[in-house]
Amino acid sequence: MRNPQLDAEGRLVHLLTLEGLPAEVIVRILDAAVPFASISERDVKKVPLLRGRSVFNLFFENSTRTRTTFEIAAKRLSADVINLNIGASSTSKGETLLDTVDNLTAMNADMFVVRHAESGAPHLIAAHLNRTGRSHVHVVNAGDGRHAHPTQGLLDLFTIRHYKHDFRRLTVAIVGDVLHSRVARSLIHGLTTLGTPEVRVVGPKTLLPTAVQAMGVQVHHDMRSGIAGCDVVVMLRLQNERMKGALLPSAGEFFKHYGLTPGKLALAKPDAIVMHPGPMNRGVEIDSAVADGARSVILPQVTFGIAVRMAVMSMLAGG
Amino acid sequence: MPLPDAERALADLADRMRGAVAFDAKFVGIYSGGAWVAQRLAQMIPGEHMLGYIDVSFYRDDFNRTGLKPALKRTEISFPVDGATIVLVDDVLYTGRSVRAAINELFDYGRPARIELAVLVDRGGRELPIEPTYAGARLAVAENISLALARAGDGALSFSAETSASKAADA
16 A cells, blocks of 8 residues: 555655655655745745645644644745634534545645544545545644654754754654653654664653554663663653553652753763753753753754744645 | 857856946855856956855745755845845846746845846746846757756866756746
């Protein structure tokens, strides 16, 4: 079966996951994002590439931050952006996901940016559009369940490449709640596809997926051994709602073992960078001294995220 | 068809610009060939000519047909465009569409006092009302042939021709 993200010529038509995406496609997106980054540094932060196109932000799960970055990216490409907070409208009246998509396609949507609590929802929409001969309408996965968050993975890769240049010499540690993290999954797939020799996941057994080794990563339950000698430390957000599932004794206990403090960061390489997909829980997974410190590239990640999303949308819309 | 001699055309272009171009005119090359020509002109023509570079990919009118070009470059314009005299520089002037895109992009950086256009070769075939202020050479080239400028290791410029079934890309 063909990768549903690619057309017969291997061009990207939807972005659903980094898993199985060829390295050359990933590199092409990262390369294209470089000139897009400079647009955001100008007084006139807009180019006419997607002028007249309609981008629908379909957010079935709340996310102000991700929705805003997609909205900014689309607007800097001159697209028209329509934000739909679906939770509060049609689906509560009983409309199915694909009926919603069909209705919006009938309004001549050109692109759907989809966030959904269920893994696979963006894939379902893309497959439906492909099957009904409407693959000119593109789907971008903005996070589905625990499955994937490919644009976050791409912006993480862009950030790592910006500071560390060559993936083939890096050791990257991903720390915290890997179990619930679509960010971690997308980043792991991207890193391994681009030839990163050592990717580690670090966390308590209750917050690491079973058989995570099958993704080609090393497992560490001890934070100190996990980040020792690393070039890149990626901290994941500890979602407070997970505490209720008795996966963790307390936020304080988690911080003691897995919170990134200046002392623990000293075990990584002296020029190691610290990343976090946001929003941060200061004092839970990351100490303020690290989050605001010289090695933190957390705010550049946000800036790069706009450029990466502009590159993805342009590549999809340009066919 | 004999190919134009790029170095000869450059020398002739510089001759036409000397004395005619403002002392502080900024030279903005259109990637990739125009960037090389702009660098050479800045050395050959007296004055204080700051350099800039434009990749017109984000302003092209054929994006819907051809999509995003590979190997995008960063547009680099580090001087204030407001009130500046700017000489846009390209290797080959053909349909005029690249120049149209470059002018649009320049205006997103500011309001220049004046924009002039210098090209190594004017091959005719315009599809827009755009004419060069300075041209190194003028010649007729068949529609199915595209001219490409190359730069050797020592900096020497030369033209090559490529025959294609479809009409040559905007030059």
